[in-house]
Amino acid sequence: MDANLKPWLVGDIGGTNARFALVQPQESGALLELAHYRTADFASLREALEHFLQHSGGVCPQRAALAVASAVTGDQVRITNNPWHFSVAGLGRELGLQLQVLNDFAAVSLALPQLQPADLLELGPATSAESRGRRQAYAVVGPGTGLGVSGLVVEDGRSTVIESEGGHLGFAPADAFEAEILRLLLQRLERVSVERLVSGMGLSNLYEAICRIEGLPAHTPTPEEISAEAAAQPGSVGDRVLDLMAALLGSFAGDIALAFGAWQGVYLHGGVAQKLLPWLQRGAFRRRFEAKGRHAAVMRAIPTRLILHPQAGLLGAVASLSGD
16 A cells, blocks of 8 residues: 555543554544544553554554653653553564554643634633734643643644643642642642642542541542542532532643633543533633732633634644544
8 A cells, every 4th residue: 555545543531541543644533443442451652552453454554643641852752640551662672563653632722723613612701812913822631530730822824732741730728618628639649740639649639638628538549439429419429529629620730821821722521521511601711810909800801712623732632643
């Protein structure tokens, strides 16, 4: 087969889930043979990739782009919140691929220009920040197994991704109650990053802390149990945990907007953010996003949107190959 006609392989690998697809670059660019796996079901990334290729007609792609939940700073990559680790050059040789690897949220940033209105949901007022000349800047924030952060700057038609490990910034409480949560977490953690509170693991940490503060029986349910309790019992600890997480996510997203100068918008991405939607829409998320003191007027003009497209990471991986 002509190398130019061979499909591309793209992947989006997080702490819990891995998604793979094939793309025919000469055709529509649609995601083909889409597969979704649990990372715990495979000992390594290579094993998961080989399984995918075997069940996709035995195709032999020549090029691949993998978006991974990790800082990509060299040849060695270790997935955050996941035991998988690999050498970029080694994995490429083993699978016969021209392989490139990028941060998973960098991939989502690359996907932003491809998203359609139906792929997005406004959170709060449908504001429209002024473009401030030829430069436009956006940020992506996403709670999942961890907490991802990235940025995108578009200037004179050229896109530049800002890769980041912003989810590991230190948690900043906004009131005495949140300060008490921080104090309790510091009893068992050397450092409390925002990811410890705004993520899947954050649900359990918040639930345990609220129970301790209110003198309730010690109990640390799973994130799934907390979400089920919140949906079934308004006013329960689970419901209040999700309310608090929405507020904390709003504060953090606002901080990221200020740090990145993301005046054109902050986009939420990930499964936890989508499950959190009813609580995001209650209002605390947007109030805390805007509550930045002297910069409140600036914040009110910045849109916040939830990404509904289920494969934004894969779209960004395709964009990274198309831009070569």
